[in-house]
Amino acid sequence: MQPKPSNMISFSKFLTFSFLSISLILSSCGGRSGRCYAYSGSTGWSYGGGSSSGNSSYYVNPHTPTKRVVPYSHLGEADVMSNLEYSGSDSIDVSQQQIYYPLTAGKKSAPEVASQYERYESYAENEWVKTLDEIQSTFGIDVDNGSYTNFRRFINRNQLPPKDAIRIEEWLNFFNYELEAPEVADEHPLKITTEISPCPWNPEDELVMIKLKGKEVPKTDLPSSNLVFLIDVSGSMGGKNKLDLVKKSIYELTDNLRSNDRISIVTYASNSKVILDPTSGDQKDKIKKAVDDLVAGGSTSGSDGIQTAYKLAEQYKIDGGNNRIIVASDGDWNVGITNKDKLVDFISEKKKSGIFLSVLGFGMGNLNDAMMEQLADNGNGNYGYIDQEKEAKRLFDSEFAGTMFTIAKDVKLQLTFDESQVDQYRLIGYENRVLENWQFSDDSIDAGDLGYGHNVIAFYQVKRKENTDGSLGKIDFRYKDVDSESSVLLSQKIDGKADKSSSDFKFASCVIEFGLCLRESEYRDKALMEKAIQRGKENLGPESDELGHEKRVEFVGLMERAYQMWTGYVIDNTIQDFEEEEEIQKTPIVEDTASVNQPPSFAVKMFPNPAQDFTNIQLSSQLQEEWSIQIFNLNGQLVQVEHYQNSPQERVDVSNLKPGTYIVKVYGGGYNFDYMKLVKQ
Known part of the structure; x- marks a missing residue:
C-alpha cells in the first residue's frame, strides 16, 4: 500500500x-x-x-x-x-x-x-481492426522519448503520471537494442527486421516486433553542425530543474563540439535577444561565459524567439550540414503566438528551408508536453524531456548523433496483412503517428525522422485465423534522403517467427505490458505488472553495453516503485474507502443561498449489488453524453470494459464474472466519476 x-x-x-x-x-x-x-x-x-x-x-x-x-x-x-x-x-x-x-x-x-x-494531449488507444474490413495499416516512425523520462521524473518524486502522459512508443524507443544495422557501404541508411513470438499477456495472440536501425558512423565523420539554441529565460524557468539544468546541458554539448561546428544562443522572455552570435565549437570558454550569464525573468514570448532563431539559422546555414534549432523550455507560452496550431503551421513551413527543430522540455508543474511534442514533430526534429544531468549527458554525448543528426526523413511504414492468415491486428502505441493508407505514397505528408545509429521499435498484436501458420503479410517502408523531397520505397515479408524469443523481444514486451497496466488500458487482456517486472529483471541485456544495461536496470527499479504506488492507491486505498464509507456522515457547511449555486451532481448509483447476472449503473443527466466503465478484480486485472453514449442508465451484464468482489471504475469526459465495490454472487 x-x-x-x-x-x-x-x-x-x-x-x-x-x-x-x-x-x-x-x-x-x-x-x-x-x-x-x-x-x-x-x-x-x-x-x-x-x-x-x-x-x-x-x-x-x-x-x-x-x-x-x-x-x-x-x-x-x-x-x-x-x-x-x-x-x-x-x-x-x-x-x-x-x-x-x-x-x-x-x-x-x-x-x-x-x-x-501540466498539459498533455489526450488520445484514444488504437483499436483492433479486422482484416475483413482493412488489410493495411500505416504509420510514421517516432524517435521521441520525452514520455519515458517524464515518467521517470514522476516516479522519482513518488508520483504516478497522468494516463495521457504515457506514450508507449516513446518508452520503447528510449532503450538500446541489439539490432542489425546497415553496413557503411550500403545504399540505404536504414535496415528493418522483424521478429514474431507469442504475446506474453495473451498467449493465443502473436506479437510482431518491427526493428529499424539507422546507419552508424564515427563521431569524427559526422557532418558539421550549425546549432541555434533557443532558450526560455522567462520567470517560469527559474529553478534548479529548469534554467540551471539547461545550462548544464549546454555545458555538456559544448565539451563535445568540434572546431567545424558552430553554436548560437537566442533567449526569449518578454522579447527575444541574441546573446551569442555564431561561435566556433573550439571557443568553449566564450560559449560557457554566455551560458553562465543566463537569468530567468519576464513573460514568455516563445513565438518571437522562434522567429529570431530561424532567421539566425538561415543566415549561417551550412550546406550539407546539420542545421538545427534546439528549443529549451517548459513550453509555457503566454504571449505572442500562443495558439498551438498557428505555431505548428509556422514551423512546418520553415522546415522546408532545411532547418530542423528539436524541443527539450525542462521542469515540472507547468510543463506543456502537448505543445512541445507537436512542435518537434512538425519541425522534422525530436522531443525529449531532461529531468536530470545524466539525461543531458545521454542526449548531448553518448547518443548525440542519433538525436541531433538526421540521416533519413519522413520514414513511413505500411503493413499489408494476409487476410487468409490474420483475423485481427492492433498497432500498439503510435496513436499520434497513424496515417491514412493513401498517405503512405504521398510525399507531401510528413512523418518521423531517423538519426545516425538510432533504433526504432514498433509492435503489432495479431490474432491469427484458426489452423494457420504462414507468413503474416508484407511490410513496405519509405524514406527520403535529407536533401530530397522524393521518397525511396523498400519492401520485405513479415517473417521471423522464432522458436525462442530474443532477449530484446522479451524486454520490449515487458515495457509494453507495464505501460498497458499503468494506463489501465482496455486492451491489456491478462497483463500484470508483476509479470512485466519479472521479465524485465531476466532481460537486462549484456553488461558490456554499459549505457543500455544501465537503462534497463533503472527501468526495473522504476517499475517496482510504480507498482507499489499503483497497487496502494488504486486497490488498497479504494477498498479502504469502501469499508469506511458507511461511517462517514455528510454535513453541509454552506447551505444553498441566492449567491451560491448548486454544482452539477456527479452522483453514481449501482444496483442491484450484490448482483448475479446483471447490475445497473445510473448517472446524473449531466454526465450521460459519453461515459465508460472498467471492472477490475482485486489483483488489479482489468476483466471487463463497456462504453456508453447518451444514456443516463445502463444494464451491465456480469454473468461471465466469477463470484467474488470487484472494483467498478466509472469515468468519462476526463473525469473519474467514481470507484465502486461490486459483489458478484
Missing part, C-alpha cells in the same frame, strides 16, 4: 487547523459557483477531498470530483490540473478543472503547488 504522509499534529493543533480550514472554505465560496461541504467520520475532517487527522493525511480525491474546493494545505504536487488559474485566494475552485491521478503522498508549500499545471 502506498505510504501516507507523516504530517503528525496534536489534537489541539488539529482543532485549530480544522477551524481555520473551514474558514478558508467559507471565504473561498463567496462569489464562486459551487457548494462547499465538510465530512466528518472515522478518518477525520475532509475538505474538498482532502482530509487530515492525527494519524494520516489525504489530499484531493480524484474519485469524487463533487468535492470542489481544495485548500492549499491539501494540494500535493501531483495534483496536476489543466489550465489552472491561481488568483491568490486561500483555496482553489477546481469545478471546471481536469484533475489527473493518482496523487502524491508528499505535500508541498501552497503557493508553489497552486500555480502548477
Whole structure:
C-alpha cells in the first residue's frame, strides 16, 4: 500500500487547523459557483477531498470530483490540473478543472503547488481492426522519448503520471537494442527486421516486433553542425530543474563540439535577444561565459524567439550540414503566438528551408508536453524531456548523433496483412503517428525522422485465423534522403517467427505490458505488472553495453516503485474507502443561498449489488453524453470494459464474472466519476 504522509499534529493543533480550514472554505465560496461541504467520520475532517487527522493525511480525491474546493494545505504536487488559474485566494475552485491521478503522498508549500499545471494531449488507444474490413495499416516512425523520462521524473518524486502522459512508443524507443544495422557501404541508411513470438499477456495472440536501425558512423565523420539554441529565460524557468539544468546541458554539448561546428544562443522572455552570435565549437570558454550569464525573468514570448532563431539559422546555414534549432523550455507560452496550431503551421513551413527543430522540455508543474511534442514533430526534429544531468549527458554525448543528426526523413511504414492468415491486428502505441493508407505514397505528408545509429521499435498484436501458420503479410517502408523531397520505397515479408524469443523481444514486451497496466488500458487482456517486472529483471541485456544495461536496470527499479504506488492507491486505498464509507456522515457547511449555486451532481448509483447476472449503473443527466466503465478484480486485472453514449442508465451484464468482489471504475469526459465495490454472487 502506498505510504501516507507523516504530517503528525496534536489534537489541539488539529482543532485549530480544522477551524481555520473551514474558514478558508467559507471565504473561498463567496462569489464562486459551487457548494462547499465538510465530512466528518472515522478518518477525520475532509475538505474538498482532502482530509487530515492525527494519524494520516489525504489530499484531493480524484474519485469524487463533487468535492470542489481544495485548500492549499491539501494540494500535493501531483495534483496536476489543466489550465489552472491561481488568483491568490486561500483555496482553489477546481469545478471546471481536469484533475489527473493518482496523487502524491508528499505535500508541498501552497503557493508553489497552486500555480502548477501540466498539459498533455489526450488520445484514444488504437483499436483492433479486422482484416475483413482493412488489410493495411500505416504509420510514421517516432524517435521521441520525452514520455519515458517524464515518467521517470514522476516516479522519482513518488508520483504516478497522468494516463495521457504515457506514450508507449516513446518508452520503447528510449532503450538500446541489439539490432542489425546497415553496413557503411550500403545504399540505404536504414535496415528493418522483424521478429514474431507469442504475446506474453495473451498467449493465443502473436506479437510482431518491427526493428529499424539507422546507419552508424564515427563521431569524427559526422557532418558539421550549425546549432541555434533557443532558450526560455522567462520567470517560469527559474529553478534548479529548469534554467540551471539547461545550462548544464549546454555545458555538456559544448565539451563535445568540434572546431567545424558552430553554436548560437537566442533567449526569449518578454522579447527575444541574441546573446551569442555564431561561435566556433573550439571557443568553449566564450560559449560557457554566455551560458553562465543566463537569468530567468519576464513573460514568455516563445513565438518571437522562434522567429529570431530561424532567421539566425538561415543566415549561417551550412550546406550539407546539420542545421538545427534546439528549443529549451517548459513550453509555457503566454504571449505572442500562443495558439498551438498557428505555431505548428509556422514551423512546418520553415522546415522546408532545411532547418530542423528539436524541443527539450525542462521542469515540472507547468510543463506543456502537448505543445512541445507537436512542435518537434512538425519541425522534422525530436522531443525529449531532461529531468536530470545524466539525461543531458545521454542526449548531448553518448547518443548525440542519433538525436541531433538526421540521416533519413519522413520514414513511413505500411503493413499489408494476409487476410487468409490474420483475423485481427492492433498497432500498439503510435496513436499520434497513424496515417491514412493513401498517405503512405504521398510525399507531401510528413512523418518521423531517423538519426545516425538510432533504433526504432514498433509492435503489432495479431490474432491469427484458426489452423494457420504462414507468413503474416508484407511490410513496405519509405524514406527520403535529407536533401530530397522524393521518397525511396523498400519492401520485405513479415517473417521471423522464432522458436525462442530474443532477449530484446522479451524486454520490449515487458515495457509494453507495464505501460498497458499503468494506463489501465482496455486492451491489456491478462497483463500484470508483476509479470512485466519479472521479465524485465531476466532481460537486462549484456553488461558490456554499459549505457543500455544501465537503462534497463533503472527501468526495473522504476517499475517496482510504480507498482507499489499503483497497487496502494488504486486497490488498497479504494477498498479502504469502501469499508469506511458507511461511517462517514455528510454535513453541509454552506447551505444553498441566492449567491451560491448548486454544482452539477456527479452522483453514481449501482444496483442491484450484490448482483448475479446483471447490475445497473445510473448517472446524473449531466454526465450521460459519453461515459465508460472498467471492472477490475482485486489483483488489479482489468476483466471487463463497456462504453456508453447518451444514456443516463445502463444494464451491465456480469454473468461471465466469477463470484467474488470487484472494483467498478466509472469515468468519462476526463473525469473519474467514481470507484465502486461490486459483489458478484
